[in-house]
Amino acid sequence: MRYLTAGESHGPQLTLIVEGLPSHVPFDKKKIDHQLARRQKGYGRGRRMQIEKDQVQILSGVRFGETTGAPVALVVENKDWTHWKKVMSIDPLPEEAEKRRISRPRPGHADLNGAIKYDHRDMRDVLERSSARETTMRVAAGAVARLILEACDIRVGGHVLRIGSVEAKRLDFPWEEWTARAEESPVRCLDPDAEQQMMALIDQAKKEGDSLGGIVEVIVEGVPVGLGSHVHWDRKLDARIAQAIVSINAFKGVEFGIGFEAARRPGSEVHDEIEWSEATGFTRRTNRLGGFEGGMTTGEPIVVRGVMKPIPTLYKPLNSVDIDSKEPFAASIERSDSCAVPAACVVAENVVAWEIACALLEKFPADTLNELKEQLNRYRERVLRF
Ligand SMILES: Cc1cc2nc3c(=O)[nH]c(=O)nc-3n(C[C@H](O)[C@H](O)[C@H](O)COP(=O)(O)O)c2cc1C
Numbered sequence: 001m002r003y004l005t006a007g008e009s010h011g012p013q014l015t016l017i018v019e020g021l022p023s024h025v026p027f028d029k030k031k032i033d034h035q036l037a038r039r040q041k042g043y044g045r046g047r048r049m050q051i052e053k054d055q056v057q058i059l060s061g062v063r064f065g066e067t068t069g070a071p072v073a074l075v076v077e078n079k080d081w082t083h084w085k086k087v088m089s090i091d092p093l094p095e096e097a098e099k100r101r102i103s104r105p106r107p108g109h110a111d112l113n114g115a116i117k118y119d120h121r122d123m124r125d126v127l128e129r130s131s132a133r134e135t136t137m138r139v140a141a142g143a144v145a146r147l148i149l150e151a152c153d154i155r156v157g158g159h160v161l162r163i164g165s166v167e168a169k170r171l172d173f174p175w176e177e178w179t180a181r182a183e184e185s186p187v188r189c190l191d192p193d194a195e196q197q198m199m200a201l202i203d204q205a206k207k208e209g210d211s212l213g214g215i216v217e218v219i220v221e222g223v224p225v226g227l228g229s230h231v232h233w234d235r236k237l238d239a240r241i242a243q244a245i246v247s248i249n250a251f252k253g254v255e256f257g258i259g260f261e262a263a264r265r266p267g268s269e270v271h272d273e274i275e276w277s278e279a280t281g282f283t284r285r286t287n288r289l290g291g292f293e294g295g296m297t298t299g300e301p302i303v304v305r306g307v308m309k310p311i312p313t314l315y316k317p318l319n320s321v322d323i324d325s326k327e328p329f330a331a332s333i334e335r336s337d338s339c340a341v342p343a344a345c346v347v348a349e350n351v352v353a354w355e356i357a358c359a360l361l362e363k364f365p366a367d368t369l370n371e372l373k374e375q376l377n378r379y380r381e382r383v384l385r386f
C-alpha cells in the first residue's frame with residue numbers, strides 16, 4: 001500500500017489518496033473520524049483546534065460501506081480557511097502578499113531552510129506545508145490501516161510517558177483498562193499524579209511564553225511472528241517504523257523495548273529468552289527488545305517510543321535574523337500550541353498502524369480482505385506447529 005497527502009495548513013482542504021487497499025474492507029467513516037477527533041485533543045493545544053472539526057469526506061474507492069480495491073480518496077476541510085482566503089490566494093495578489101510576508105524565521109521550525117532551499121522570500125510558503133496540520137491525513141491513512149488490522153485481530157494503542165521534566169510511573173494494566181485511561185486523560189497519561197504535574201507544567205510554560213516536548217509510547221498487540229525481513233535493509237520493519245516515527249513533525253528519536261538502556265546492560269539482561277509449549281508454540285520470557293529481532297516481529301507486542309522536541313513557535317520568541325535587512329530580530333510569532341505531545345501520541349499510533357498493515361500485505365499479498373485473512377490464519381496455524 002502507499003499514500004500521498006496534499007494540502008496547506010490554511011488552504012481550503014487536506015487531501016489523502018491511499019492505493020493498494022484490498023477490496024471488501026468494511027469502511028466505517030465514523031472510525032476514521034474518531035481517530036481524527038483523538039488527534040485534535042490534548043491539554044496544551046492552541047486555539048486552532050477550537051476552530052477545526054476534522055471529519056473526512058470520502059470521494060472514491062468505497063461503495064456500499066466497503067472498499068472496492070480502487071484508490072481511496074479522502075479530504076478534510078480546513079474550517080479556518082475562510083479567515084485566510086486572501087493570504088492563501090492561488091491567484092496573484094501582490095499587495096496582500098507584501099503585507100503578510102513573513103521574514104523572521106523561527107528557530108526549530110522549517111522556515112529558514114525551506115525558504116533558502118525553495119527560494120521563498122515569504123516564509124509562509126514553507127510553514128504552510130511544514131505545519132503539523134498535515135498529520136491529520138497521516139492519521140486518516142493510519143485509521144484506514146486500522147480497518148485492516150482490526151479484521152486481523154491486531155490492536156494498536158498509545159500513551160504519554162513524559163512531558164518536559166515530568167515522567168509517568170510505569171503502571172501495568174490490562175489492555176482495555178490502560179487504553180481507556182489514556183483516552184480519558186487530558187495528557188494521555190496513565191499515572192494520575194504525573195498527569196496533574198504535566199498539566200501544571202504546561203500551564204506554566206504557556207504563561208512564560210515557552211513550549212514543551214515529551215515521550216510517547218505505542219504498543220501493538222496481536223502481530224504474528226515474521227513481519228518484516230532480515231534479508232535486506234529496507235525490508236526491516238523496525239527500521240520502517242523508526243522512519244515513520246521520526247517523520248512526525250518535531251520527533252527527534254525512537255527506541256524499541258528497553259531502547260537506549262540496552263547500551264548499559266550486559267547481554268544476559270537484554271535478550272529475551274525463548275520458551276515453548278504445545279498450546280502457545282514459541283514465546284519469550286521477557287519482551288525487552290520490544291517485539292523485534294533481525295528486523296522481524298517476534299510475535300511479542302511491539303513496544304516503540306518516540307521523543308518529541310518542544311514546539312518551535314514561542315510566544316516569548318528566540319533571537320533570529322530578518323532575511324531582508326539581515327538585522328537581528330525576535331522570531332515571528334504564529335498562533336501556536338504550547339505542548340502537542342498528547343496529540344502527537346495519536347499520530348504515532350496511526351503511523352505505526354500504517355506500517356504494520358503494509359508489512360502484513362507484503363507478507364500476505366491480497367486483493368480481497370478474505371484472501372488476507374485466510375493466508376494469515378493458515379500462517380498462524382503453521383507458526384503454532386513449527
Ligand atoms: C501534533 C503537532 C502539533 C504541532 N503544533 C505546532 C505548533 O502549534 N507550533 C509549532 O511551531 N510547531 C508545532 N509542531 C511542530 C512543528 O510542526 C515542527 O517542529 C516543524 O514542522 C519542524 O519540523 P521538525 O521539528 O521535525 O524539524 C507540532 C507538531 C505536532 C506533531
Ligand SMILES: C=C(O[C@@H]1CC(C(=O)O)=C[C@@H](OP(=O)(O)O)[C@H]1O)C(=O)O
Pocket residue numbers: 009046047048049130131132133134136249334335336337
Ligand atoms: C493545525 C494543526 O496544528 C498546527 C501545527 C502548527 C505547526 O507549525 O506545526 C502550527 C499551528 O497552526 P496554526 O497557526 O494554524 O494554529 C497548529 O495549530 C493541527 O494539528 O491540525
